[in-house]
Amino acid sequence: MMSSSADISITGGLSGDVTYGFLDGKKQSRRHHHPRVVLNADGNTVLRILREELARCDEFIFSVAFVTPNAIAMLKHDLVEFSGRGTIVTSDYLGFNSPSAFSELLNLAKLGIDVRIHNADAFHPKGYIFKSADVVTAMIGSSNLTGNAIVKNHEWNLKVTAANDSDLAGQLADLSGHQLTESQSLSQEWIDLYAAQYTPPPPRKKIEIAKKIEQADEQLIDEVAAGLSESSGLGGDINWADQLLPILPNQMQSEALKELEKVRLSGESKAIVISATGTGKTILSALEVRAAHPERFLFVVHREQILDKTIKEYRRVIGGDPEQFGKLAGASKQCDRKYVFATVQTLSQDLVLQAIEPDAFDYVIVDEAHRVGSPTYKKVLSHLQPSFLLGLTATPERSDGFNVFEFFHYNVPYEIRLNHALEENMLSPFHYYGIADVTLDDESIRDSSADLSHLVTPDRVHHVIDALAKYGQAGVSPKGLIFCSRKDEATALSAALNQQQLRGKPLRTVSLSGEDSIERRERIVSQLEAGELDYILTVDIFNEGVDIPTVNQVVMLRQTQSAIVFVQQLGRGLRKAPMKDYLVVIDFIGNYANNYMIPIALFGDESLNKESLKEKLIATEQAGVMAGLSSIRFDKIAQQRVLESIRTTPLDSIQKLRGSMQAMQNRVGQAPRLFDFYRFESVDPVLLATKKENYPTLVKSLLRIDHDLSRDELRALSLLSHEVLTSKRIHEFVLVRELLSRESITLLEFEAALREQGEEPTKRQMLSAVETLNLANHAQVDQTRYGIQLATISNETIYADRGFIHAYRTHGSFTDEVDDIIQTGMALVDDRYARGHPFLVGGQYSRKEVTRLLGVPRKWTSTLYGYKVDMDSKTCPIFVTLHKSDDVSASTAYQDELVDPSHLRWFTRSRRTLRSDEVRRIVNNEVDLHVFVKKDDAEGTEFFYLGQADSRNAEQALMPDKNNVPLDVVTMDLHFEEAIDSALYDYLSPNSDLT
Numbered sequence: 001m002m003s004s005s006a007d008i009s010i011t012g013g014l015s016g017d018v019t020y021g022f023l024d025g026k027k028q029s030r031r032h033h034h035p036r037v038v039l040n041a042d043g044n045t046v047l048r049i050l051r052e053e054l055a056r057c058d059e060f061i062f063s064v065a066f067v068t069p070n071a072i073a074m075l076k077h078d079l080v081e082f083s084g085r086g087t088i089v090t091s092d093y094l095g096f097n098s099p100s101a102f103s104e105l106l107n108l109a110k111l112g113i114d115v116r117i118h119n120a121d122a123f124h125p126k127g128y129i130f131k132s133a134d135v136v137t138a139m140i141g142s143s144n145l146t147g148n149a150i151v152k153n154h155e156w157n158l159k160v161t162a163a164n165d166s167d168l169a170g171q172l173a174d175l176s177g178h179q180l181t182e183s184q185s186l187s188q189e190w191i192d193l194y195a196a197q198y199t200p201p202p203p204r205k206k207i208e209i210a211k212k213i214e215q216a217d218e219q220l221i222d223e224v225a226a227g228l229s230e231s232s233g234l235g236g237d238i239n240w241a242d243q244l245l246p247i248l249p250n251q252m253q254s255e256a257l258k259e260l261e262k263v264r265l266s267g268e269s270k271a272i273v274i275s276a277t278g279t280g281k282t283i284l285s286a287l288e289v290r291a292a293h294p295e296r297f298l299f300v301v302h303r304e305q306i307l308d309k310t311i312k313e314y315r316r317v318i319g320g321d322p323e324q325f326g327k328l329a330g331a332s333k334q335c336d337r338k339y340v341f342a343t344v345q346t347l348s349q350d351l352v353l354q355a356i357e358p359d360a361f362d363y364v365i366v367d368e369a370h371r372v373g374s375p376t377y378k379k380v381l382s383h384l385q386p387s388f389l390l391g392l393t394a395t396p397e398r399s400d401g402f403n404v405f406e407f408f409h410y411n412v413p414y415e416i417r418l419n420h421a422l423e424e425n426m427l428s429p430f431h432y433y434g435i436a437d438v439t440l441d442d443e444s445i446r447d448s449s450a451d452l453s454h455l456v457t458p459d460r461v462h463h464v465i466d467a468l469a470k471y472g473q474a475g476v477s478p479k480g481l482i483f484c485s486r487k488d489e490a491t492a493l494s495a496a497l498n499q500q501q502l503r504g505k506p507l508r509t510v511s512l513s514g515e516d517s518i519e520r521r522e523r524i525v526s527q528l529e530a531g532e533l534d535y536i537l538t539v540d541i542f543n544e545g546v547d548i549p550t551v552n553q554v555v556m557l558r559q560t561q562s563a564i565v566f567v568q569q570l571g572r573g574l575r576k577a578p579m580k581d582y583l584v585v586i587d588f589i590g591n592y593a594n595n596y597m598i599p600i601a602l603f604g605d606e607s608l609n610k611e612s613l614k615e616k617l618i619a620t621e622q623a624g625v626m627a628g629l630s631s632i633r634f635d636k637i638a639q640q641r642v643l644e645s646i647r648t649t650p651l652d653s654i655q656k657l658r659g660s661m662q663a664m665q666n667r668v669g670q671a672p673r674l675f676d677f678y679r680f681e682s683v684d685p686v687l688l689a690t691k692k693e694n695y696p697t698l699v700k701s702l703l704r705i706d707h708d709l710s711r712d713e714l715r716a717l718s719l720l721s722h723e724v725l726t727s728k729r730i731h732e733f734v735l736v737r738e739l740l741s742r743e744s745i746t747l748l749e750f751e752a753a754l755r756e757q758g759e760e761p762t763k764r765q766m767l768s769a770v771e772t773l774n775l776a777n778h779a780q781v782d783q784t785r786y787g788i789q790l791a792t793i794s795n796e797t798i799y800a801d802r803g804f805i806h807a808y809r810t811h812g813s814f815t816d817e818v819d820d821i822i823q824t825g826m827a828l829v830d831d832r833y834a835r836g837h838p839f840l841v842g843g844q845y846s847r848k849e850v851t852r853l854l855g856v857p858r859k860w861t862s863t864l865y866g867y868k869v870d871m872d873s874k875t876c877p878i879f880v881t882l883h884k885s886d887d888v889s890a891s892t893a894y895q896d897e898l899v900d901p902s903h904l905r906w907f908t909r910s911r912r913t914l915r916s917d918e919v920r921r922i923v924n925n926e927v928d929l930h931v932f933v934k935k936d937d938a939e940g941t942e943f944f945y946l947g948q949a950d951s952r953n954a955e956q957a958l959m960p961d962k963n964n965v966p967l968d969v970v971t972m973d974l975h976f977e978e979a980i981d982s983a984l985y986d987y988l989s990p991n992s993d994l995t
Helices: 010-023 046-056 069-081 099-109 147-151 167-181 188-197 206-214 218-232 240-244 251-265 281-292 304-318 350-354 375-383 418-423 458-471 487-497 518-529 563-571 593-603 610-623 636-648 654-668 674-679 685-691 695-703 711-724 731-742 747-756 763-774 780-786 802-810 812-832 847-854 858-863 917-923 982-988
Strands: 036-038 059-064 085-090 114-118 126-131 135-141 157-163 183-185 270-275 297-301 325-329 339-343 363-366 388-393 414-416 430-436 480-484 509-511 535-538 553-557 583-589 631-634 744-746 791-794 797-800 875-881 897-900 903-907 928-934 943-960 966-976
Touching (some): 010 157, 046 069, 046 126, 046 135, 046 147, 046 157, 059 167, 069 099, 069 147, 069 458, 069 631, 085 167, 099 114, 099 188, 114 167, 126 167, 167 183, 251 270, 251 281, 281 304, 281 363, 281 388, 297 304, 304 325, 304 339, 304 518, 350 375, 363 375, 418 563, 430 458, 458 553, 487 509, 487 535, 518 535, 553 563, 563 593, 583 636, 593 610, 610 982, 631 636, 654 695, 674 685, 674 812, 685 695, 695 711, 695 812, 711 731, 711 763, 711 780, 711 802, 731 744, 731 747, 731 763, 731 797, 731 812, 763 791, 763 847, 797 802, 802 812, 847 858, 847 928, 875 903, 875 943, 897 982, 903 943, 917 943, 917 966, 928 966, 943 982
Parallel strands (some): 085 114, 270 388, 270 414, 297 339, 363 388, 430 583, 430 631, 480 535, 480 553, 509 535, 553 583, 875 928
Antiparallel strands (some): 036 157, 059 126, 114 183, 135 157, 744 797, 791 797, 897 903, 903 966, 928 943, 943 966
């Protein structure tokens, strides 16, 4: 953000915004300080406003009745970074604020924020005031400082800005002063007294409780549990969930059960369910067994630690005689029961396995089913012959080449990965803080190969403690897992941490490794759950197969080597549990080449598309939260390291593409189609189709699967791949589809077909789509490259190439490839691009794509390096690279600047004056100005579209050439019709957190 002193001109910017906001909505203004209604809709969240204002104010005061730890966690990074004077005023009104919320507030006081308790008996304000050098901004309405109120709930808030010498500013200053004089500073003594007398709000009606538990509202669950404990006198040991509801499937489980039933009734003998850690695979499988009614049932697990809990959950779901449930593990050999729960280690013993008839169990479930390729599992599953075998796993991908999908006959009736599980509120929300790891004295970065003394230094120990204190929950005791890079580091760091204190209490940590016995691991885990330990330090023994629902912190103190392992380790803390509001994730990020894996893991983005990763980082920064109520924040250095890794890493390398394509081949059991990558949210199909001449050529190269396509068919596919699939609009796909159906089509018929798709096409757009197929107005290099035309036009009738039609109708392989491109392309357009508009603000476009979408000759692409006025289309695309490289010549090193989210200061070409024809048309706004911007040339060929703009304040100026000879140039302000998102501005701005 720009500094507050440069933020606004009182006589210009603010007065214009006031006129626009209060008097004349047609008046042009910067719309930086106009009044805004904030509703938590369409990305316009209270959280977003709070973050924007905190980034540019010098002083703030929040006066709110209700506060939750979750909301503080969402703002934690912004408050840590805030360097001005901050005040938060709240109270104990209605007993809503929990003791843990006050503890979180008191922790903010250690960051320099003045937290106060108001003296009023009925304290109910919801106001936020931000003061800077020139203006004061207030947002007042219905939003308290709670997670739902600042992100999710339907709220009404009004944000207004006034000059510091205005009457409104005076009223707000008086209000702030009264808040301070009528309140007292929060203290630990006050919190202790409040906690001793605290009674949670009473539980709601049972129907509301049932609904909320089904939706897994953990805050309400905590209240219900506390309320029942208080009223029943049973204390915290009551199994409140059993008291409230029978075990019924939620919506997601109901859908999964229906799909599983379809597979079973179709005669299939195997299937695998893919479900993120913590989403209730065990309960789902128990519901499935209850629905299937097997005569005898076997459940196979990898670790004995989870066996007893699995039996308990099955008993809750299935009911019946407890004697029907048996355990086959260690000394327990109850393999004669109806429902048997076994460890694979015991089951695979020769004496045990041979005593079991192959058809003894008609239904078998294998947990952690990605292990079925190991010798132990192969031995067991080759012996057993159930009527139906169901696998359960969170991560079916294998690094040893074994095809898990093939083993389960490619039947995947249900799949929910991490990001979708968060969206469906099946997991605990998490707040991720990416912070920079400390450097060594020589400015180098630690890695797992470093000398141990470099990994456990006093500076690093202090850095870890400081992060735990700032970002960890202050209101609840930590129950954390710290993942280290190596065993000796975990041991040494645990010893060092045990000499430290966290919030005035001695730290209690233990290190565990694969060399520790199962018994010791179980004992240490029990101590963590009982609150006798604060952290367990380990390398990766808790990646899977361990269920510790109460974990509320996950600390990554090692570089991310694998997105799969990252998600596995993150998943250790995502399971919901009573009295657990959210998970804190603290990731110490060094300067590692593979930091790009962090956003891949966090967003579940397997596209291998750099633009996609950048867009998700920007969108998450803009919205404030990702799926559910989870949030992701990086400090400046960590973010620079992640973005640099994305920029410099060839994500679409042949090696990465081969691995992804082989994984998809394993998934579908044949050479994958482009549409397979779309429907399974894998690699970007456009990237695959354009990596080589066409997709069949890529398949042949990477998967060694040949094709029977002719030279002309391959040429046609090349044109469809590079020109049609990349079109970012529906027009080309509709045209190809109609031509394949009827061989020829008039422009009127083409227009009608587009209208059926919800488009209102112009003739220029339709002719531009035809030019995509006949390559008219394309550069000679493109015409030579493809050597084929797929359509011609004469007398406003479009004709398909006869050879193209004949091949499509007679050659099945070619038909499949063409249909795959059309199906995939139309799905991508529906997902990614706005209908009715040539460009999507915030979307990324190459010069060639811009010429296509504006309907201007594509041969202009090679010369379209600044701007181009086209009077035929009445358009002028403007391309701006904000940070010029050092080798740019002086005469073209324009000082273009994105001044604020509404305003770009722009320079024309040199040797231009206000009398130049092209400049005159731009200055007079005779053409539509479309502005495309990228940070620097390292960003690649794509530009962010910032929207349409109008030209203002044009001035004649001079700029020196390489010999310091002054050259004429015109500079002007380009004002956007709509201000760009603040996060996109932050990304492009040289002073931003995202730079």
